[in-house]
Amino acid sequence: MLKDTVLSILEKHELYIYRCIQLAKQGTYAAMPNPSVGAVIVHNDKIIGEGFTSLYGGPHAEPNAIASVKNQQLLKESTLYVSLEPCSHFGKTPPCCDLIIEKQIPRVVIGTVDPFAKVCGKGIAKMKEAGVEVTVGVLEDSCQKSNKRFFTFHQNKRPYIILKWAQTSDGYIAPLYKEKQRPFWISNTYSKQLVHKWRSEEMAFLVGTNTVLTDNTELTTRHWYGQNPIRVYIDKAAKIDQQFAIRNNQVKTICITANKEMISQGNTIFEYANFQENLPEQICHILYKHHILSVVIEGGRQTLQSFIDSDLWDEARIFVGQATLKQGIKAPVLNTFKTLNQHHILSDTLKIVTR
Numbered sequence: 001m002l003k004d005t006v007l008s009i010l011e012k013h014e015l016y017i018y019r020c021i022q023l024a025k026q027g028t029y030a031a032m033p034n035p036s037v038g039a040v041i042v043h044n045d046k047i048i049g050e051g052f053t054s055l056y057g058g059p060h061a062e063p064n065a066i067a068s069v070k071n072q073q074l075l076k077e078s079t080l081y082v083s084l085e086p087c088s089h090f091g092k093t094p095p096c097c098d099l100i101i102e103k104q105i106p107r108v109v110i111g112t113v114d115p116f117a118k119v120c121g122k123g124i125a126k127m128k129e130a131g132v133e134v135t136v137g138v139l140e141d142s143c144q145k146s147n148k149r150f151f152t153f154h155q156n157k158r159p160y161i162i163l164k165w166a167q168t169s170d171g172y173i174a175p176l177y178k179e180k181q182r183p184f185w186i187s188n189t190y191s192k193q194l195v196h197k198w199r200s201e202e203m204a205f206l207v208g209t210n211t212v213l214t215d216n217t218e219l220t221t222r223h224w225y226g227q228n229p230i231r232v233y234i235d236k237a238a239k240i241d242q243q244f245a246i247r248n249n250q251v252k253t254i255c256i257t258a259n260k261e262m263i264s265q266g267n268t269i270f271e272y273a274n275f276q277e278n279l280p281e282q283i284c285h286i287l288y289k290h291h292i293l294s295v296v297i298e299g300g301r302q303t304l305q306s307f308i309d310s311d312l313w314d315e316a317r318i319f320v321g322q323a324t325l326k327q328g329i330k331a332p333v334l335n336t337f338k339t340l341n342q343h344h345i346l347s348d349t350l351k352i353v354t355r
């Protein structure tokens with residue numbers, strides 16, 4: 001209850017939109033490739049309903065919030081707060097702006113406009129035409145950040161790119177030579193488990209040719225619950241055959257190749273790229289075509305560095321283990337970064353950096 005406090009209208013708007021962002025976090029990964037949105041319904045300074053986006057294909061935040069209101073008559077005197085513009089198109093569910101109009105909700109406060117071309121201002125226009133009082137742009141930056149994958153995909157026409165690697169305390173990601181065809185583990189078991197959690201959260205994971213050849217990378221979610229990501233690997237000459245774990249047909253797998261003769265089979269899709277041109281740019285284009293909203297580049301050095309040098313990354317997650325190697329394959333070098341958060345996972349340090 002805010003009845004007896006002295007918050008201004010703007011402060012109240014920010015407070016409720018902040019609550020919408022909190023709610024939206026509950027649905028972030030389950031809703032993909034849809035955005036996760038939060039909605040709050042306020043009557044006389046009291047929250048009478050809340051909702052967030054359901055599992056992909058299910059109801060959006062607004063119908064969930066509306067359905068949670070016990071006394072539906074109060075909707076006619078309430079304000080609906082929502083972190084993203086209510087949709088105006090028929091997707092897997094009917095337009096949310098129609099429901100708001102039908103329920104005669106008189107005021108709607110929106111965090112940010114939807115960048116998706118089919119909506120993008122049309123939801124706002126439809127509600128205004130129906131006489132709803134609409135306010136747009138409250139905590140806009142935070143609302144966009146809460147759907148960073150969705151906004152990057154629609155505004156930049158590419159997935160949100162997360163670089164990830166593990167390095168020794170003296171800056172190497174692997175020894176120069178390995179006897180066995182498996183990864184040289186630098187980070188600890190708990191860090192490994194966290195990476196598998198990320199595999200269940202992001203839409204795709206990508207590795208370079210040498211990583212597949214020397215590690216026999218599987219790129220599945222095995223040490224956490226949830227779904228496998230789409231696997232993506234680079235293989236110019238298409239030399240990685242079905243003996244490799246990445247070709248085990250378990251999940252959708254995209255191979256980026258220069259070999260025009262490769263024909264997609266089973267779960268493996270061959271996508272042609274011109275290796276004389278900028279490869280990361282072409283990969284982004286291919287992943288956009290496959291509606292992939294986020295990708296983690298898991299290595300190795302050359303692959304990571306080529307995305308860095310092409311300025312195609314949004315975030316880097318770097319594990320620093322305690323071991324030293326003295327010589328080996330050097331860790332990639334970031335050209336620029338903005339924020340640095342450090343977390344400790346027992347003996348490992350996890351550095352999170354954004355551009």
Ligand SMILES: NC(=O)C1=CN([C@@H]2O[C@H](COP(=O)(O)OP(=O)(O)OC[C@H]3O[C@@H](n4cnc5c(N)ncnc54)[C@H](OP(=O)(O)O)[C@@H]3O)[C@@H](O)[C@H]2O)C=CC1
Binds near residue numbers: 208279303
């Ligand atoms: N500690 C860690 O977090 C990780 C360590 N590793 C380790 O790293 C090592 C592999 O790293 P690295 O040797 O750098 O190899 P990569 O896995 O990055 O593969 C490099 C190869 O992929 C192709 N490729 C990648 N990017 C491009 C591009 N932009 N344009 C054209 N071709 C490209 C090229 O293949 P081609 O030359 O055939 O055309 C290139 O030689 C392994 O030892 C692995 O164990 C790997 C991942 C993570």
Ligand SMILES: Nc1c(N[C@@H]2O[C@H](COP(=O)(O)O)[C@@H](O)[C@H]2O)[nH]c(=O)[nH]c1=O
Binds near residue numbers: 183191192216219299
């Ligand atoms: N060595 C190393 C990593 N290596 C990465 O993990 C991949 C192995 O994945 P999978 O085959 O699914 O188990 C490997 O090919 C490489 O991309 N990752 C880390 O978090 N820490 C590490 O120390």
Ligand SMILES: [Zn+2]
Binds near residue numbers: 061062087088097
């Ligand atoms: Zn909707």
